[in-house]
Amino acid sequence: MEIRTEKREGGAIVYPAGRIDTAAAPALEQELNSLIATGIRRVILDFSNVPYISSGGLRVLLATAKKLRGSGESFALCSLNPEVTKIMTLAGFTTIFTIYSSEGEAIARW
Amino acid sequence: MAGRFAFTVDAAIENIPVVADGIEDYLVSAGVNPAIVPDIELAVDEVMTNIITHGFRRQAGTIGITCSIGEGVVRIEIRDRAPAFNPLLLKEPDISVKLEDRPVGGLGIYLVRKVMDAVSYEYRDGENVLTLEKKIPE
Numbered sequence: 001m002e003i004r005t006e007k008r009e010g011g012a013i014v015y016p017a018g019r020i021d022t023a024a025a026p027a028l029e030q031e032l033n034s035l036i037a038t039g040i041r042r043v044i045l046d047f048s049n050v051p052y053i054s055s056g057g058l059r060v061l062l063a064t065a066k067k068l069r070g071s072g073e074s075f076a077l078c079s080l081n082p083e084v085t086k087i088m089t090l091a092g093f094t095t096i097f098t099i100y101s102s103e104g105e106a107i108a109r110w
Numbered sequence: 111m112a113g114r115f116a117f118t119v120d121a122a123i124e125n126i127p128v129v130a131d132g133i134e135d136y137l138v139s140a141g142v143n144p145a146i147v148p149d150i151e152l153a154v155d156e157v158m159t160n161i162i163t164h165g166f167r168r169q170a171g172t173i174g175i176t177c178s179i180g181e182g183v184v185r186i187e188i189r190d191r192a193p194a195f196n197p198l199l200l201k202e203p204d205i206s207v208k209l210e211d212r213p214v215g216g217l218g219i220y221l222v223r224k225v226m227d228a229v230s231y232e233y234r235d236g237e238n239v240l241t242l243e244k245k246i247p248e
Binding site: 019021022023024051052054055056058059062083086087090091092096 | 123124126127130148149151152155156158159205206208212217218220221224225
C-alpha cells in the first residue's frame with residue numbers, strides 16, 4: 001500500500017492506495033499518528049483507491065477517531081467503494097464515523 | 111469451471127498480501143465474477159491474522175491454503191498446526207455501542223462470517239481446518 005498526504009491549512013487529506021489489510025494497517029496508523037503528532041487536528045481519509053479494509057484497518061480508524069474528537073478536531077472518511085461501505089456497515093462504523101460520498105463534499109464541510 | 115490452487119506459507123503478517131494476490135490471480139484467471147473477490151480476500155486476511163497472532167502467537171509456523179471452484183462455489187480451506195482452537199466459538203462483538211465504549215478489536219471473525227456464505231471448523235489429523243465458502247453470483 002502507498003500513502004500520499006496533502007497538507008492543507010489546519011488539516012490534512014490522506015490518500016492510501018491499495019488494500020488496508022493487516023499487513024498495511026501499521027503504515028497507515030504511523031502516518032496518521034505522525035500527522036497528529038505535528039499538531040494536525042483535522043484529517044480526511046480518502047478511500048478512492050482502497051479496494052477493501054480488514055479489521056486491522058478498522059482498528060486504526062477507531063484509534064484515530066478516539067484521538068480526534070475534541071472541539072476543533074475532526075476525522076472524516078470519503079469516497080468509499082461499495083465493498084468498503086459494506087464492511088463499514090457490517091462493523092457498525094457508519095453510525096460512528098463521519099462519511100462523505102466525495103472528497104469535495106468532505107472539504108466543503110471542513 | 112473447476113480446478114484448485116494450493117500453497118503453503120510461513121505464518122507471517124507480511125505473507126497475507128502475498129496470499130491475497132495469489133487467490134485473486136487464481137480466481138480472475140478462472141473467470142470468477144470479480145465482485146466476490148474482495149470479500150474472499152478480506153476473509154482470508156482475517157483468518158490468517160487470527161492464526162498468526164492467536165494460534166501461533168507470532169511464533170514460527172506454517173499456514174496451508176487450498177482454493178477450489180466447483181458447483182457455483184469458491185471454497186477455501188485454511189489449515190494450521192497451532193493448538194486446537196475453533197474461532198467460530200468466539201463471542202460476537204456488540205457493534206451497537208458508541209465510539210468511546212468500542213473495544214479496539216474483536217471484529218475479524220465476525221466479518222468473516224458476515225461476508226462468506228458458509229464457514230466451518232474442524233480439528234483433523236492434528237490440524238485446525240477452517241473452510242470458507244462463497245457462492246459465485248450468476
